[in-house]
Amino acid sequence: MPLQEARGRGANSVAAEVKPVEDCLFCKIARGELPANVAYRDDGVVAFHDLNPQAPVHVLVMPIRHIESLLALGEGNLELVGRLHAVAAQLARELGVAERGFRVVINTNREAGQSVPHLHVHLLGGRAMGWPPG
Numbered sequence: 001m002p003l004q005e006a007r008g009r010g011a012n013s014v015a016a017e018v019k020p021v022e023d024c025l026f027c028k029i030a031r032g033e034l035p036a037n038v039a040y041r042d043d044g045v046v047a048f049h050d051l052n053p054q055a056p057v058h059v060l061v062m063p064i065r066h067i068e069s070l071l072a073l074g075e076g077n078l079e080l081v082g083r084l085h086a087v088a089a090q091l092a093r094e095l096g097v098a099e100r101g102f103r104v105v106i107n108t109n110r111e112a113g114q115s116v117p118h119l120h121v122h123l124l125g126g127r128a129m130g131w132p133p134g
């Protein structure tokens with residue numbers, strides 16, 4: 001389904017998709033129980049601006065369904081990971097950083113700095129970035 005079409009369908013079907021992971025910060029955002037500056041929403045994906053941005057554009061793209069990390073992926077949700085990246089690319093275009101360049105990052109577990117155990121893709125752009133990452 002094209003992203004624009006998916007975006008249009010999202011609002012009514014979100015609540016039914018959400019698993020009851022009561023104490024997860026990002027599940028609460030997905031359920032609308034915590035405020036967020038939402039940039040994109042469809043029936044499986046929510047993207048919102050990071051509260052503590054590390055670049056002029058810093059958006060988090062996550063599945064509505066609670067998945068702890070990349071390590072929790074199985075055969076059943078491989079397509080979802082592609083979808084998270086497609087949404088990140090579309091937002092990069094919409095937020096004006098696609099042409100000059102952007103980075104997507106998935107932190108996994110402690111040494112990579114994952115602080116919220118709900119899978120999310122960081123979309124970072126709007127400034128030059130170093131390599132290797134810190």
Ligand code: AMP
Binds near residue numbers: 049060107114
């Ligand atoms: P990570 O450290 O990779 O797990 O990324 C978690 C990100 O979530 C960090 O960049 C935080 O700044 C961001 N964050 C935490 N709480 C919120 C919130 N309530 N709204 C938006 N972003 C948040």
Ligand code: ZN
Binds near residue numbers: 025026
């Ligand atoms: Zn969650």
